[in-house]
Amino acid sequence: MSDRKPSPFKTLFDAEVATLIQAADDVYQIRFKNRAANAYLVRGSKRTIMIDVGLSTNYPSLLACLGHLGVTPEMIDMVVLSHEHLDHIGAAYHFHGSAYIAAHRLAANKIMLRDDFSMLRKMFNEPNVPIDIDIWLEEGNLIDLGNFRLNVMYTPGHTSACITLFDQDKGLLFAADTLMPGGVMGGVFGSGSIADYIQSLERLKGLNSKILLSGHGRLSDTPQDDVRIALQRSHALLEDTAQLFDALDARSNFEPIMQSVRDLNKLDD
Ligand SMILES: [Zn+2]
Numbered sequence: 001m002s003d004r005k006p007s008p009f010k011t012l013f014d015a016e017v018a019t020l021i022q023a024a025d026d027v028y029q030i031r032f033k034n035r036a037a038n039a040y041l042v043r044g045s046k047r048t049i050m051i052d053v054g055l056s057t058n059y060p061s062l063l064a065c066l067g068h069l070g071v072t073p074e075m076i077d078m079v080v081l082s083h084e085h086l087d088h089i090g091a092a093y094h095f096h097g098s099a100y101i102a103a104h105r106l107a108a109n110k111i112m113l114r115d116d117f118s119m120l121r122k123m124f125n126e127p128n129v130p131i132d133i134d135i136w137l138e139e140g141n142l143i144d145l146g147n148f149r150l151n152v153m154y155t156p157g158h159t160s161a162c163i164t165l166f167d168q169d170k171g172l173l174f175a176a177d178t179l180m181p182g183g184v185m186g187g188v189f190g191s192g193s194i195a196d197y198i199q200s201l202e203r204l205k206g207l208n209s210k211i212l213l214s215g216h217g218r219l220s221d222t223p224q225d226d227v228r229i230a231l232q233r234s235h236a237l238l239e240d241t242a243q244l245f246d247a248l249d250a251r252s253n254f255e256p257i258m259q260s261v262r263d264l265n266k267l268d269d
């Protein structure tokens with residue numbers, strides 16, 4: 001749209017493959033110029049955390065952006081991973097031993113079991129370096145940074161393991177791949193579900209959010225509009241999916257899956 005107002009968010013620094021943008025006081029987006037997801041730094045009065053960290057190969061640019069703010073990796077207390085996809089979490093192993101690594105328990109389980117299919121390792125061509133999760137999160141947990149209080153919301157759909165962090169007082173919504181600016185859909189992957197996605201978006205719609213800090217794309221100061229569009233699109237996607245299944249010959253398409261289940265059962269004979 002040509003009449004879109006200029007971005008209220010200020011670019012502070014440009015590194016090789018990343019840009020540092022201020023989202024709010026003590027809240028920064030590190031936006032990578034390649035396929036990596038956005039990383040966020042939240043500098044609280046008691047603790048400093050990151051939410052997602054991007055691909056492992058982008059780590060030098062991540063450090064350069066943090067360095068511009070006078071932040072070293074040792075100053076990060078916790079790295080919260082939004083879900084298991086490696087474009088969000090590839091660099092997390094760099095923080096082993098210095099910061100706690102946290103993720104929803106379903107993401108933590110996939111990551112700890114090295115479930116490469118769920119983590120999309122081939123798609124992102126990431127090295128096979130283990131990432132260890134120290135803290136397994138659940139809906140209703142609260143991460144208290146002093147002047148920020150981040151509520152952990154379980155928002156499945158994109159995968160089974162997605163979380164959203166919400167600071168109610170400040171209206172900050174860290175929604176990763178569940179809600180994106182302009183209502184762009186994050187897609188439904190392996191363990192995900194479009195119906196779960198819709199339910200998660202309905203929950204986000206009810207929040208008094210002011211700034212949307214997503215896993216991909218720009219920052220948004222219109223999260224209410226974004227969630228409304230995303231809900232329309234997800235309902236359309238649900239209808240498309242229904243038509244797709246109607247069009248398929250269900251029996252022949254599910255036969256290989258059923259056969260593999262039968263083969264597994266045979267092992268017990
Ligand atoms: Zn994802």
Ligand SMILES: [Zn+2]
Nearest residue numbers: 037085177215
């Ligand atoms: Zn993503």
